[in-house]
Amino acid sequence: MQFKDYYETLGVARNATEADIKSAYRKLARKYHPDVNKEKDAEERFKEVGEAYAVLKDTEKRAAYDQMGSNWKSGQDFTPPPNWNEGFEYSDGGFGGSNYEGDQSEFFESLFGRGKHRQGGRGAHPGQQQAMHLKGQDHHAKILIDLADAYNGAQRTIALHMPTLDTSGHVSTQERKLDVSIPKGIKAGQNLRLSGQGGPGMGQGGPGDLYLEIDFHPHPMFRVDGKDIYLDLALAPWEAALGTSVKIPTPAGSALELTIPVNTAAGRKMRLKGKGIPSKEPGDLYVVTTIAIPPAQTDAQKEAYQAFEKAFEFKPRTY
Numbered sequence: 001m002q003f004k005d006y007y008e009t010l011g012v013a014r015n016a017t018e019a020d021i022k023s024a025y026r027k028l029a030r031k032y033h034p035d036v037n038k039e040k041d042a043e044e045r046f047k048e049v050g051e052a053y054a055v056l057k058d059t060e061k062r063a064a065y066d067q068m069g070s071n072w073k074s075g076q077d078f079t080p081p082p083n084w085n086e087g088f089e090y091s092d093g094g095f096g097g098s099n100y101e102g103d104q105s106e107f108f109e110s111l112f113g114r115g116k117h118r119q120g121g122r123g124a125h126p127g128q129q130q131a132m133h134l135k136g137q138d139h140h141a142k143i144l145i146d147l148a149d150a151y152n153g154a155q156r157t158i159a160l161h162m163p164t165l166d167t168s169g170h171v172s173t174q175e176r177k178l179d180v181s182i183p184k185g186i187k188a189g190q191n192l193r194l195s196g197q198g199g200p201g202m203g204q205g206g207p208g209d210l211y212l213e214i215d216f217h218p219h220p221m222f223r224v225d226g227k228d229i230y231l232d233l234a235l236a237p238w239e240a241a242l243g244t245s246v247k248i249p250t251p252a253g254s255a256l257e258l259t260i261p262v263n264t265a266a267g268r269k270m271r272l273k274g275k276g277i278p279s280k281e282p283g284d285l286y287v288v289t290t291i292a293i294p295p296a297q298t299d300a301q302k303e304a305y306q307a308f309e310k311a312f313e314f315k316p317r318t319y
Contacts, residue, residue, distance in 0.1 A: 003078035004107045006052035006065065014070060017169030018057070025053040051108055060090045061112060063163030063171050080110050083215060086144055089160040089176075091137040091199055091208075136199035136208035144217045145182055147224065150277050151252040153184035158212075180212065185279040187227060188215050222251055227283025228276045233258075234292040240264045248287060250275060258287060266291045 007014050010024040031037060032046040055061045064085060072078060141160050149156070158180050161173040180192065191211045198208025216224055223230040229251060239246070243262040247255045256272065268289045276283020296302045 001078055001106050001110060003072040003074060003076045004048075004052070004105065005072070005074040006055050008074055009048050009052035010056065012056075014066070015170065016056075018165065019169055021053065021056045025049060025057070029053075051105060055108070055112070059163045059165050059171055063161075063173055064088055064090070065111065066171065078107065082218075083142065083144060086142050086215075087158070087160055089139050089141040089162040089210075091139050134202040134205040136201040136205065138208040139198040139210045140213065141210070142213040142215060143180075144215050145186075147216050147219050147222055147229075147251045148253060149182045150186050150216070151184065151250075154182040156180050156182055178210075185277060185282075186214055187277055187279075188224060190214050219251070221249065224277075227279060227281075228286060229283065230286045230288060232290055233287045234290050235260060235264065236292060236294065240266070240289065240291055250285065260289075264289055 007016070010021060010028065012020050012024045016024075028049045029046065032042045032049060034043045034046060037046075055065055067088070068081070068084060139162075143158050145154070145156065148154075156179075157177055159175055159177050161175055163171055163173050166172055178194065178197065180194070182192075186192070191213050194210040194212065196207045197210035200207050221231060231248060233246070233248060235244075235246075239260060241263060243264070244260045246258055246260060248258050249255055256275070258270070258272075266289055270287045270289070272285040272287065274282045275285035294301070296305050
């Protein structure tokens with residue numbers, strides 16, 4: 001996938017105002033409209049201009065796009081950085097869901113998703129009187145927590161960044177901090193609802209809610225798969241061959257005693273039932289074995305390997 005420089009597409013500077021972007025789009029849209037321009041690439045250019053405008057005219061999409069920085073160049077190989085949108089607060093219809101109905105490039109969909117996102121708050125307004133009292137928009141943000149928080153629960157202070165448009169038409173972000181209770185047993189992909197922490201309502205309509213999508217910080221030892229946790233356990237050759245008992249860490253912070261059976265092979269998966277993320281039906285902790293081979297650096301170590309070779313009629317290959 002290639003990076004798209006939407007500012008370059010519209011021919012505007014990265015600090016362009018909302019009016020600058022609208023003016024550039026209108027000029028280019030007229031130039032490349034297929035009904036006017038019969039050049040072979042006109043339709044494709046028209047689509048590119050429309051996609052660029054769909055991002056840069058939208059305060060939230062533009063702020064999200066800008067935070068990736070200006071080091072990327074058009075045509076450069078690109079993959080969105082992991083959790084690139086962490087802590088970025090957006091409203092319904094913002095960058096978390098596409099409201100652009102034109103042809104969407106792979107690059108656009110990788111950042112903003114596919115399809116049309118619902119707009120506005122959740123209240124209907126069939127009449128003018130009701131329209132004056134609308135509930136505020138729900139807001140959304142993705143946050144990262146420690147895996148241990150899902151095991152033990154936690155109180156955390158989080159910082160969210162909400163894009164705004166200043167009086168000059170430039171995009172900026174405002175930070176707000178919230179104290180959040182992380183419930184025990186929460187999983188990646190779940191949402192925490194903070195009532196009344198969304199956008200302000202209209203008239204007597206109450207504020208919207210804030211939904212926090214949960215994901216985990218990368219852990220140096222554990223991998224997460226839904227409610228299940230995986231741990232790679234390195235064994236010395238003699239531990240794997242003769243069996244042993246080892247202490248293994250858990251995400252909860254405690255340690256468990258694990259019996260390693262005789263002749264344990266690399267890649268063996270041992271299941272510790274119910275030791276995954278806690279819930280009504282808790283996940284499991286899987287320990288996957290690897291064999292760590294000590295290096296032969298001294299003469300004595302080399303002789304030990306030679307003796308080992310003579311003691312076994314072992315062929316590691318079948319071909």
